[in-house]
Amino acid sequence: MDLPKLTPGKRFTLPHPGGSADALLLAQLAARDKAAGRLTAIITSDANDAQRLIEEMAFFAPELRCALFPDWETLPYDTFSP
Numbered sequence: 001m002d003l004p005k006l007t008p009g010k011r012f013t014l015p016h017p018g019g020s021a022d023a024l025l026l027a028q029l030a031a032r033d034k035a036a037g038r039l040t041a042i043i044t045s046d047a048n049d050a051q052r053l054i055e056e057m058a059f060f061a062p063e064l065r066c067a068l069f070p071d072w073e074t075l076p077y078d079t080f081s082p
Contacts (some may be wrong), residue, residue: 003025005030020056020060023052023053023056023057023059023064024056024060026040026042027057027064028060031063034063050071051068054066054068
């Protein structure tokens with residue numbers, strides 16, 4: 001697969017791939033970055049996508065070490081501090 005060249009500080013977009021193709025692409029990009037000694041951070045719009053991606057990426061690239069950070073949603077009217 002021909003992976004795109006990503007430039008720090010620049011936005012790169014692709015149309016949303018079908019099925020698990022997004023996890024495959026992200027796993028290959030993360031593996032390329034790992035080989036170059038860089039870290040990869042993936043930010044999703046909701047917790048369900050994050051959970052799905054971490055499970056599918058572990059299938060496509062088991063050598064990657066992935067961590068899922070919880071979504072601590074704090075609303076403006078909450079009485080506690082994040």
